[in-house]
Amino acid sequence: MNGEAGGAQGTDLVVLSLERWDDVWRRNQHLVAGLLQRDPGLRVLFVEPAVDPLHDLLRRRRPRLPRGLRDGPALPGVEPGRLRLFEPAKWLPRRLDHRVDQQLAAVTVRAARRAGFRSPLLWVNDPDGAAVLQATGWPALYDVTDDWLLADRSPAETARRAQAEAVLLERVREVVVCSPALARSKGSGRPVTLVPNAVDLAAYRTQQVRPGDLPAGPVALYVGTAHRDRLDVELCAATAQALSGVGHLVLVGPVALAPEDVHRLEAAGALLLGARPAVAVPGYLQHADVLLVPHVVTPFTDSLDPIKLYEYRAVGRPVVSTAVAGFRDAVDARTTVVDRTVFASAVVDRIRSSPAVVPGPGETPVPTWTDRVGQFAQVLARVAGGPGDGRPSG
Incomplete structure (x- = not known):
């Protein structure tokens, strides 16, 4: 190790992320940015999901080529060069090349070396990152944000993920x-450590002007990735139709x-x-009149801690x-939890009863990302100083 996490100089961290670093900030970006701001000796290599040019071609999309190793965006209070990004290619x-994960692990290790990382800590968010742990033996943590073993995937993909996760659960510190x-x-x-999600409270409680692309009139709003793993598409279509003449x-x-x-x-009016x-x-x-969570209720969504909460x-x-998990246990009087059979009518009722003037920000205590960064720094310190032989297994 070239330093201790959470305050000493010279700590290097490789993050294997499920999402790219872009303008849509998620858990990984909030935590990584906060850790960099907290510890001036920390350097991070943020490894993004591999691009898949052949898959793009088969879907008749313009193939994305890998952007490789590059500097990350500027972050307040973080010196240039302390955040590097790496995007490989699959x-x-x-099914044609059974060594894909080992090859991706090899190029990730080379990128870390090119960035000057010799003995980093490893933060695995993508279960496929088990191959990097097996190849390096770097002191590691596994941050589980979704239970992909419960998602609707092919038996082959589920079995592969299960095998990778078994390696992680056995070997990480x-x-x-x-x-x-x-x-x-x-x-x-x-043993596991619970570090839930949070919010940048100052940003969400600083009043902004109404976005110009919101339609005129009442708005029922959903914020989040539109994906069938979470979003109930049929319910959204029914809700859009029920809002016709009332709102959008x-x-x-x-x-x-x-x-x-x-x-x-879109045909339903969404x-x-x-x-x-x-x-x-x-x-x-x-500036929404009502905020929506039209999610499917499945074992997969029950495993989540929605950031939108x-x-x-x-x-x-x-x-x-x-x-769904999180919202169904809410004690906030502003939150209405209903069965999907009456969801659309409940949205219409809330639109009709919502005040025309947007009130001030809520006063309910809400955990912030600063709280979570402190918790994560403690985990990293334990990873840096914890037991383990550090030997690669393959």
Whole structure:
């Protein structure tokens, strides 16, 4: 090791992320940025998901080429060069090349060496990152944010993920989970640390002007990635139709839906605005009449700790949600949890009863990312100083 985490000089950290570093900030970016601001001796190599040019071609999309190793964006209070990004490529599908994960691990290790990282800590968010741990033996933590073993995937992909996760749960020094459900499932055979999600409270409670692309009139708003793993597309279409003549259903966030699902939503009257920069998102929430959580209720969604739970609380607007984890246990009087059979009518009722003037931000206590960064720094310190032989297994 070239330093200790959480305050000493010279700590290097390789983060294997499930998402790219972009303008749509998620858990990893909030935590990494906070850790860099907290510890001036920390350097981070943030490894993004591999691009898949062949898959793009087969889907008749313009293939994305890997951006490789590069400097990260400027962050307040962080010197240039302390955040590096690395985007590799997966050139062949796993069914044709069974060594894809080992090859990705090898290029990741080379990128770390090019960045000057010799004995870093390893933070695994993507279970496929088990190959990096096996190749290096770097002191590691596994941050579990989604239970992909419960997602609707092919048997082959689920089995591959299960094998990778078994390696991680056995070999990492620390396991972090974001929800009580994950604490129960992943903590059944070993200790885990619960570090839930949070919100940038100052950003969400600083009033912004109404975004120009919100339609005139009442708005029922969903913020988050539109993906069938979470979003109930049929329920959203029904809600958009029920709002006809009353208001508008607006979805803000990356759209990861099939073209037929997008067409169905738009035909029903929903407006899909797509991804918006993190700094602009609070304005959409603040100027919505009702905030929505039209999620499917499945074992997978029950494993989650939705970041929107904290964002919605921070702005203090009325919420209508299906009975999903986090929201179904809410004691906030502003939150209405209903069955999907009456969801659309509940949204219409809340639109009609919402005040015409946007009130001030909510006053409900909400945990901040600063709180979570402190917790994560303690985990990293334990990883840096914990037991382990440090030997690669392959």
